[in-house]
Amino acid sequence: MTRGFVISVLMGCATLAAASPSAPRGMAAPTISVSIEDLSFVPAQLSVTVGTTVVFVNRDRLPHSVVGALGEKEQFHSDGQLDQGESFAVVLDEPGLIEVSCGIHSRMRARLIVTR
Numbered sequence: 001m002t003r004g005f006v007i008s009v010l011m012g013c014a015t016l017a018a019a020s021p022s023a024p025r026g027m028a029a030p031t032i033s034v035s036i037e038d039l040s041f042v043p044a045q046l047s048v049t050v051g052t053t054v055v056f057v058n059r060d061r062l063p064h065s066v067v068g069a070l071g072e073k074e075q076f077h078s079d080g081q082l083d084q085g086e087s088f089a090v091v092l093d094e095p096g097l098i099e100v101s102c103g104i105h106s107r108m109r110a111r112l113i114v115t116r
């Protein structure tokens with residue numbers, strides 16, 4: 001199930017994520033940001049290790065949402081839509097290939113390859 005997932009929404013904290021890798025207690029886990037611009041996730045593919053925090057930052061004028069799925073199983077989703085300047089952070093604590101999409105624009109896709 002989704003046990004162990006720590007999901008938090010950071011409102012308007014775009015620069016925070018890029019500047020400081022805020023690791024969960026006792027773990028030196030990295031933080032990586034994915035930008036949403038011009039109806040795309042940038043980068044569209046990312047390889048990370050388990051425990052990495054990924055922060056999705058909406059730098060687009062349009063609202064977007066973030067949905068992550070491992071196969072048929074949803075792994076995470078943003079709390080509603082992200083307006084310009086808002087962000088959504090998720091800790092990836094299971095290995096696998098996560099397909100990321102936008103719940104508003106179905107052609108927006110990204111992949112997160114999570115390894116141990």
Ligand SMILES: [Cu+2]
Pocket residue numbers: 039063064065102103104105108
């Ligand atoms: Cu979108």
